[in-house]
Amino acid sequence: xxxxxxxxxxxxxxxxxxxxxxxxxxxxxxxDLARAEGIDELTDRHWQVxxxxxxxxxxxxxxxxxxxxxxxxxxxxxxxxxxxxxxxAKIAAKVAGIPKPRGCI
Amino acid sequence: xxxxxxLGGGTGGTIMANRLRxxxxxxxxxxxxxxxxxxxxxxxxxxxxxxxxxxxxxxxRTRHRQFHxxxxxxxxxxxxxxxxxxxxxxxxxxxxxxxxxIVATGARLxxxxxxxxxxxxxxxxxxTFYTPEGAAALADALESFEGGRLVVNIVDMPIKCPVAPLxxxxxxxxxxxxxGIRDEVELVYVTPLDGxxxxxxxxxxxxxxxxxxxxxxxxEFNTGEVDGAGGRLISYDEREVPFDLLVTIxxxxxxxxxxxxxxxxxxxDFVPTxxxxxxxxxxxxxxxxxxxxxxxxxxAGSVTHFxxxxxxxxxxxxxxxxELVAGFDGHANCFIETGFHKALLIDFNYDTxxxxxxxxxAAGPLTLMRESRLNHLGKLMFxxxxxxxxxxxxxxxxxxxxxxxxGKENP
Numbered sequence: 262x263x264x265x266x267x268x269x270x271x272x273x274x275x276x277x278x279x280x281x282x283x284x285x286x287x288x289x290x291x292x293d294l295a296r297a298e299g300i301d302e303l304t305d306r307h308w309q310v311x312x313x314x315x316x317x318x319x320x321x322x323x324x325x326x327x328x329x330x331x332x333x334x335x336x337x338x339x340x341x342x343x344x345x346x347x348x349x350a351k352i353a354a355k356v357a358g359i360p361k362p363r364g365c366i
Numbered sequence: 367x368x369x370x371x372x373l374g375g376g377t378g379g380t381i382m383a384n385r386l387r388x389x390x391x392x393x394x395x396x397x398x399x400x401x402x403x404x405x406x407x408x409x410x411x412x413x414x415x416x417x418x419x420x421x422x423x424x425x426x427r428t429r430h431r432q433f434h435x436x437x438x439x440x441x442x443x444x445x446x447x448x449x450x451x452x453x454x455x456x457x458x459x460x461x462x463x464x465x466x467x468i469v470a471t472g473a474r475l476x477x478x479x480x481x482x483x484x485x486x487x488x489x490x491x492x493x494t495f496y497t498p499e500g501a502a503a504l505a506d507a508l509e510s511f512e513g514g515r516l517v518v519n520i521v522d523m524p525i526k527c528p529v530a531p532l533x534x535x536x537x538x539x540x541x542x543x544x545x546g547i548r549d550e551v552e553l554v555y556v557t558p559l560d561g562x563x564x565x566x567x568x569x570x571x572x573x574x575x576x577x578x579x580x581x582x583x584x585x586e587f588n589t590g591e592v593d594g595a596g597g598r599l600i601s602y603d604e605r606e607v608p609f610d611l612l613v614t615i616x617x618x619x620x621x622x623x624x625x626x627x628x629x630x631x632x633x634x635d636f637v638p639t640x641x642x643x644x645x646x647x648x649x650x651x652x653x654x655x656x657x658x659x660x661x662x663x664x665x666a667g668s669v670t671h672f673x674x675x676x677x678x679x680x681x682x683x684x685x686x687x688x689e690l691v692a693g694f695d696g697h698a699n700c701f702i703e704t705g706f707h708k709a710l711l712i713d714f715n716y717d718t719x720x721x722x723x724x725x726x727x728a729a730g731p732l733t734l735m736r737e738s739r740l741n742h743l744g745k746l747m748f749x750x751x752x753x754x755x756x757x758x759x760x761x762x763x764x765x766x767x768x769x770x771x772x773g774k775e776n777p
Contacts, residue, residue: 329633333633
């Protein structure tokens, strides 16, 4: 675990850059986190996914997989890849300030 | 008399029916198992069918013959469960009331969820060995395969037996070597994971083994489309992997009736379940075992067997009005066939990833994460153990339900 500064605030992240404590995340941090992943601008569609990720995390204790996202977030899998090209479940989790989804065992 | 209904007569359902039948007199507890068919397939055996090393007939038995006497077996499809009324509705109109329900209906393949998979080329150059029909058809396709690109592909997790696709790649290397045409065949392993396996130490070991055997590894590939006619796998981020023969593991879901039963399952029709007590999150009197549950353990027969011990105790406690015990630790134990009469063994749980060493103790005789001939014999012998020890509800001598650190080396 290490600390890093995002939008002027110190937060705890793991080796891969995922938040250790989702409570430390604020919406103001998302644009910086997104830029680090190569996403220049967060659109309403991005935000819809980010909010959905956090809601799922707080309800179920883990972020959803891409397939579950495609079925339930209101954004198709194809569009999810357009929004978060390098892997929607992982990248959206990182930008939404939640731990890496456990999805695969 | 209390009533136990078990949905599914596969590994988990059979183990639970037989274990509980031994523990309760028929006057104290009725046990009814429901399944839509009467074919119990020893699923690990499917891996060997494409290579002509097993026959679909010899790995399948009737379900009803596996139950102890005093277990009622109904061969009907489930329509839905009403968890508020404690009732199971069957498609033939039968209604079963239960005091305790165990969901053990496993996982099913849903190839139709991937664009193009069932289109042109399906069962001609696009196969899965996860069904008896698919495995048998693939055997014919492999026999007439004279060279080209053979691609093994996992579409998405979770899948049953996450090591089986790796084993397929290893066995294919052996098979084509034996046939003398290994140089004519390109083997490619395409996975949505970021390595050969989910856990770091095993991923490194298995990744090196793929490299050693000349199998190309393509990672973080999320299959969006199968183009059978053009022989291409296409990912959602528009990468392409060409193939002449595709061996795919389609996405999995839970049983369809779970989706028709309000409150029982999740988005993929698996049953959200406490990972240690195996009690469902839907209702206190509903439990889930094996592939049907959404616990973060491998979907594997060994996991189901170990869960069986913990769940038997918790059903007893539930019926007695006692507090449940957090008895299941996520224990999994899997042989991994590597070809040339050898196999690896991995043993792990929720907290401990697969580590090298010896099994079941430091004295062996089996080796963990290292190839050996004895492991291969263990894998072959396991089919006998499955029908004669696991299904009847006996314990495995020397192998506890809880994982042991004995014999394991820390990395």
